[in-house]
Amino acid sequence: IILSFDTVNKKMIYFAVNYLFAPFFLIIPLMAASVIGANSFAGEKERKTMESLLFAPVALPSLFWAKILSAFLPAFFLTILCSLLYGLMVNLTAYPLFHALIFPQPNWLILLFWVTPALSLGAVFVNVLISAKVKGFQEAYQLGGLVILPVLVLFVGQITGLLLVNTVFLWWLGASLWLIDLIFIKRVGERLNRDKLFASQVL
Numbered sequence: 001i002i003l004s005f006d007t008v009n010k011k012m013i014y015f016a017v018n019y020l021f022a023p024f025f026l027i028i029p030l031m032a033a034s035v036i037g038a039n040s041f042a043g044e045k046e047r048k049t050m051e052s053l054l055f056a057p058v059a060l061p062s063l064f065w066a067k068i069l070s071a072f073l074p075a076f077f078l079t080i081l082c083s084l085l086y087g088l089m090v091n092l093t094a095y096p097l098f099h100a101l102i103f104p105q106p107n108w109l110i111l112l113f114w115v116t117p118a119l120s121l122g123a124v125f126v127n128v129l130i131s132a133k134v135k136g137f138q139e140a141y142q143l144g145g146l147v148i149l150p151v152l153v154l155f156v157g158q159i160t161g162l163l164l165v166n167t168v169f170l171w172w173l174g175a176s177l178w179l180i181d182l183i184f185i186k187r188v189g190e191r192l193n194r195d196k197l198f199a200s201q202v203l
């Protein structure tokens with residue numbers, strides 16, 4: 001379907017719905033992953049349950065990835081749910097004006113299924129590293145919340161016209177995030193030593 005942009009209002013609505021608001025949906029997985037991740041790792045230290053977990057009869061990589069996925073999956077699916085609700089409201093509201101469904105566009109599909117998983121996983125790993133240096137959940141959560149700053153930069157770039165979060169940009173952003181995730185996986189994997197983790201109370 002070819003959309004008609006015969007008025008300025010249509011152009012503004014289409015741009016806002018499909019481009020301007022896109023960075024906001026990156027905040028959802030970041031915040032959700034940060035909260036759950038901080039509670040899962042730093043919270044264990046705060047509750048003094050880390051030692052029992054470390055010496056449970058479970059392979060350390062399995063325990064580690066279970067904790068990673070327990071933070072990653074809720075953050076990812078929450079973002080998908082919010083996007084579905086957003087799309088429903090957008091299409092119901094905009095259909096009388098456009099006489100067509102204007103959401104989702106290709107950039108949103110890339111955002112949700114390429115960028116969001118990489119971003120969520122990266123946020124969890126950042127919280128793992130932060131939790132290794134702090135004493136409790138509140139401190140880990142406050143420091144982990146700083147990961148939203150790059151997203152705010154994207155939003156400012158969109159508003160000022162310095163940056164357009166289009167499909168090409170999102171492909172490169174996702175690829176960069178997945179590369180960073182692989183580096184995190186390698187770094188954390190090298191530290192999965194039960195005795196060292198027990199000594200430092202880091203997981």
